[in-house]
Amino acid sequence: MAKYLLLKHYRGAPPAVNDVPMNQWTPEEVSAHVQYMRDFAARLEGTGEFVDSQGLSPEGMFVRYDGEGRPPVTDGPFAETKDLIAGWMVIDVETHERALELAGELSAAPGAGGKPIHEWLEVRPFLTASHTITE
């Protein structure tokens, strides 16, 4: 098994086919979307492939070390960063093809007009711990 991160972007990914901001949908369409995501996670739990799913607030800050005995420096939030992560799902699957298949299904979540969003999801394999027998 291999773990993959399915990464959903607010910004930074190529535009979706059904590219309407969520706040322009009807409340029923929002509920249908949320339900789809929940069902999807529940189904993956049932197949033994679910690891984690989280959403992130779009409001974030940058922080860095500023030297011994000084408080960290903060910057932002920036209204227009190029890349903004909306959330993720972590799956544990048998093959790379399976990871792509599931990402495709997740991208079919319904959006405006109840139609699939066709949004672009980024699929990234996890680096594993090392295996015992390598030589």
Added chain:
Amino acid sequence: MLRALTPTVIGVLVRRGVDFATAEDAVQDALVEAFRVWPAEPPRDPKGWLVTVAWRKFLDTARADASRRHRETRVEAEPSPVAGEEVDDTLQLYFLCAHPSLTPASAVALTLRAVGGLSTRQIAQAYLVPEATMAQRISRAKRTVSGVRFNQPGDVATVLRVLYLVFNEGYSGDVDLAGEAIRLTRQLAAKINHEEVAGLLALMLLHHARRPARTGPDGRLIPLAEQDRSLWDTRLIAEGVDVLQAALARDRLGEFQAQAAIAALHADAWAAEETDWSQIVEWYDELVRLTGSPVASLNRAVAVGEADGPRAGLAALAELDPALPRHAAVAAYLHARDGDPVTAARLYAEAARSASSLPERDHLTRQAARLNTQLRS
């Protein structure tokens, strides 16, 4: 050891007519109770105790199910006789849990639970997934094999692949999977006289012997040539070599025996320079012949580089597909040995980008950094 009784007790329940999935659940419940009760009151007959408690757990579940569904549940109290030969229950469980209809991950999870007696939580921790996910993986696996007859003969090769996967996962969380794989392979070797079972056991023991030397205190990967060989476990090496020699004497070579032979030749050298690389190349030739595995060919190129010089290694590498995983890492190593640090540094950096494991990536990055630092000074 309590968990070692797991397969036997499952076998007893199955012979009494309980289906495998239910029997397995009942024995897990009994194990939980044993862990709770035994420290204060150790039973005189551990197996008998487990059978009694597991049977009671099964009856409780069956009655609860029956009353919930308002219908009769058929409970066969009499052991169903097995016609003809007496089949070893433990061996049957190995076959069932590694059944070819299961995916490798399902077979691994089911084996660890039903043969190893580990709890779902422990298996989930070892594979870094939520307990609910692992529980589903196990119950799906049980459903998949529900139609398989318990006394059907199985394929040893599929069992060995499962045990090899468990061993290779190593150590994560609270569960020592490598240690567990060795225990299960030892138990299997005691049940069945098969040269490749012995070959795999030898391979595991010889690799396990090097575990204390394989990682530094900071968790970094220490390559074979740089390991402190005084840390190798000589007792495990001696046992591994004995098991391997007995297997090889049967003159039915297989891939695990060949891999173990290579590990034994490394274990034999008390300094990296004393390694008998010519013999290792010969064993890699056997391994490539037996498996056709590109990974074996890649490792063979490294061995050729040590036996006949880096140019010969690079020539062997040139015959292989550059798209193979770790191809760039091997090329980097051979170019560095050939006195070309510029090419080697570039290839190490490339290999680090495509590494699939974190310790390996860190190791390759360190190699690239070391060469680049030398080149600057």
